[in-house]
Amino acid sequence: MKPVRTRFAPSPTGYLHIGGARTALFSWAYARRHGGTFVLRIEDTDVARSTPEAVQAILDGMQWLGLEHDEGPFYQMQRMDRYKEVIQQMLAAGHAYYCYTSKEELDALRAEQEAKKEKPRYDGRWRPEAGKTLPPPPSDVPPVVRFKNPKDGVVAWDDQVKGRIEFANTELDDLIIARADGTPTYNFCVCVDDWDMGITHVIRGDDHVNNTPRQINILKALGAEVPTYAHLSMILGDDGAKLSKRHGAVSVMQYDDDGFLTEAVINYLARLGWSHGDDEVFSRQQFVEWFDLDHITASAAQFNTEKLLWLNQHYMKQLSPADLAAKVKPRLAARGVDTDAGPSLEQAVALYVDRCNTLNVLADAVEVFYVPVTPHAELLAQHLGDDARPALADFATGIASVAWEAPAINALIKETVTKNGLKMPKLAMPLRVILTGQAQTPSVDAVICLIGRERVTEALAKYL
Numbered sequence: 178m179k180p181v182r183t184r185f186a187p188s189p190t191g192y193l194h195i196g197g198a199r200t201a202l203f204s205w206a207y208a209r210r211h212g213g214t215f216v217l218r219i220e221d222t223d224v225a226r227s228t229p230e231a232v233q234a235i236l237d238g239m240q241w242l243g244l245e246h247d248e249g250p251f252y253q254m255q256r257m258d259r260y261k262e263v264i265q266q267m268l269a270a271g272h273a274y275y276c277y278t279s280k281e282e283l284d285a286l287r288a289e290q291e292a293k294k295e296k297p298r299y300d301g302r303w304r305p306e307a308g309k310t311l312p313p314p315p316s317d318v319p320p321v322v323r324f325k326n327p328k329d330g331v332v333a334w335d336d337q338v339k340g341r342i343e344f345a346n347t348e349l350d351d352l353i354i355a356r357a358d359g360t361p362t363y364n365f366c367v368c369v370d371d372w373d374m375g376i377t378h379v380i381r382g383d384d385h386v387n388n389t390p391r392q393i394n395i396l397k398a399l400g401a402e403v404p405t406y407a408h409l410s411m412i413l414g415d416d417g418a419k420l421s422k423r424h425g426a427v428s429v430m431q432y433d434d435d436g437f438l439t440e441a442v443i444n445y446l447a448r449l450g451w452s453h454g455d456d457e458v459f460s461r462q463q464f465v466e467w468f469d470l471d472h473i474t475a476s477a478a479q480f481n482t483e484k485l486l487w488l489n490q491h492y493m494k495q496l497s498p499a500d501l502a503a504k505v506k507p508r509l510a511a512r513g514v515d516t517d518a519g520p521s522l523e524q525a526v527a528l529y530v531d532r533c534n535t536l537n538v539l540a541d542a543v544e545v546f547y548v549p550v551t552p553h554a555e556l557l558a559q560h561l562g563d564d565a566r567p568a569l570a571d572f573a574t575g576i577a578s579v580a581w582e583a584p585a586i587n588a589l590i591k592e593t594v595t596k597n598g599l600k601m602p603k604l605a606m607p608l609r610v611i612l613t614g615q616a617q618t619p620s621v622d623a624v625i626c627l628i629g630r631e632r633v634t635e636a637l638a639k640y641l
Contacts (some may be wrong), residue, residue: 181213436535
């Protein structure tokens with residue numbers, strides 16, 4: 178068997194979104210699974226829409242996901258001479274021809290076909306045929322180059338996701354492979370690239386299914402080996418509609434901004450349309466070892482934000498406090514929060530991680546340890562009643578001498594509520610609100626211990 182060579186070939190007309198990232202992941206994993214080569218190719222022939230910023234966004238997204246390429250990135254705009262060389266070879270071999278049909282003629286042809294309820298298609302008027310006499314080329318119409326598509330038979334392939342797919346060649350007209358200005362077109366460039374780069378497996382979205390028969394015919398005309406195709410079904414949003422920005426069809430880097438871990442996003446992407454039994458959580462290494470094309474579902478995958486958040490929390494909890502703090506610290510620093518002027522950030526994130534499903538939510542939670550806290554008046558009114566003030570005063574007196582460790586603070590809280598004839602929440606809730614501005618926190622004794630004796634004393638004094 179030939180060594181496996183896959184490619185990811187995005188167009189730099191926007192960011193790397195979830196659909197593209199899944200295609201890249203599956204292509205990368207298949208190459209890694211088989212000890213092959215993963216090629217990155219930037220299809221930037223759409224000059225009007227391709228931008229350097231979009232190219233960088235794709236490269237940044239690939240780097241963040243850890244999908245390192247073995248070859249490339251190759252840029253189609255740097256391969257123009259090669260495309261033009263192959264077009265000349267195809268013209269010489271009779272696989273392509275010059276077409277002088279004007280735009281006005283094409284518009285009239287389309288209107289006529291639509292009036293007859295026929296499929297709009299080029300009618301082959303400039304296609305050379307045995308016994309056919311072509312008119313003299315008009316001097317005022319710069320010609321395009323069309324591929325001489327076979328007229329008979331079918332073009333078929335065994336898609337690794339969708340099964341056997343066949344198109345009648347009569348359904349395919351003669352595709353333009355070079356525009357009037359000489360620039361080659363998308364479907365042609367893809368074929369030359371896959372041929373030159375020895376691509377053995379093309380894994381891509383099913384929006385390319387209709388391109389595939391044209392590309393197969395061009396590859397056969399070039400004498401190139403046709404790769405194996407696997408067309409991935411679309412991704413739907415949580416509500417079953419086509420994925421859009423409001424569902425998560427945003428830049429992959431937005432997930433980084435929103436506090437998701439790479440490991441969680443990779444794990445989640447892997448399960449979007451592929452499965453390994455009932456396994457939901459697995460490492461990148463396990464994914465590579467397990468990945469195949471047989472278990473990609475042909476039906477649309479559905480994005481589930483709750484599942485992604487659940488996975489992200491799982492991976493956050495797997496991190497050491499030091500690693501977690503290292504990821505949270507720059508997020509707080511970006512807000513102007515100095516975590517060096519307060520308790521151990523490692524202890525703070527360890528205390529709150531079980532309650533948080535993104536790094537941003539965790540940063541929100543632990544920020545209270547490093548900035549002045551001003552509880553909302555409504556929250557104070559709800560939890561700080563007159564019956565709690567004597568207990569708060571007793572507790573404030575007690576913390577002056579209590580051993581500063583969670584068990585001793587816990588014992589002081591219990592002793593205080595017993596003395597004042599209260600239930601635990603009557604003291605614990607106002608303590609939470611005053612010290613953190615939050616009604617929900619981890620164990621209040623652990624929170625108090627981490628805040629520190631001096632800050633706790635100062636905060637309580639404001640409300641006594």
